Amino acid sequence: MSDMTIIKDTIATVHYHGTITGTDEVFDSSHEREPLSFLVGHGQMIPGFEAALMNKGAGDQLTVHIPCAEAYGERDDEAFQQIPLAHLPEGVEVGVQLAAQTESGHVIPVRVVALDDSEATLDFNHELAGQDLTFEIQVISVRPATEEELAHGHAHGPEGHDHH
Numbered sequence: 001m002s003d004m005t006i007i008k009d010t011i012a013t014v015h016y017h018g019t020i021t022g023t024d025e026v027f028d029s030s031h032e033r034e035p036l037s038f039l040v041g042h043g044q045m046i047p048g049f050e051a052a053l054m055n056k057g058a059g060d061q062l063t064v065h066i067p068c069a070e071a072y073g074e075r076d077d078e079a080f081q082q083i084p085l086a087h088l089p090e091g092v093e094v095g096v097q098l099a100a101q102t103e104s105g106h107v108i109p110v111r112v113v114a115l116d117d118s119e120a121t122l123d124f125n126h127e128l129a130g131q132d133l134t135f136e137i138q139v140i141s142v143r144p145a146t147e148e149e150l151a152h153g154h155a156h157g158p159e160g161h162d163h164h
């Protein structure tokens with residue numbers, strides 16, 4: 001099992017450090033936390049992240065440059081919406097992030113980009129849309145997913161025992 005490599009339906013446990021490509025801006029890093037475990041091949045991670053890890057094994061280290069199309073997508077110039085101020089928390093300001101519920105029931109962060117007397121303009125793009133990303137990734141371990149993890153569509157921690 002120690003020489004297992006990352007393929008669909010394995011659980012990969014990795015440390016990662018993500019920056020906006022070409023800058024020092026860190027948008028996410030696991031280094032101050034436990035490493036991340038995820039079920040491979042089930043849409044848990046951005047496509048470019050999983051693709052780079054295919055066939056890697058414990059101990060492998062890599063640096064990956066992921067174009068935005070393989071990360072959080074291009075920015076969508078249509079993804080703006082005018083919302084009456086009455087529907088928003090009192091005192092919203094430009095730049096503030098709010099939680100919005102999508103038609104499919106997911107809660108996503110949206111940003112207030114403009115305000116007038118009656119309406120706010122909200123930007124529904126993901127914060128990282130349009131950004132090329134660079135990850136330094138270290139593979140900690142790889143194991144087969146359990147039946148339960150495959151049924152749930154997500155990892156239950158490095159050992160597969162985590163409750164949730």
Ligand code: ZN
Pocket residue numbers: 148149152154155156164
């Ligand atoms: Zn579960």
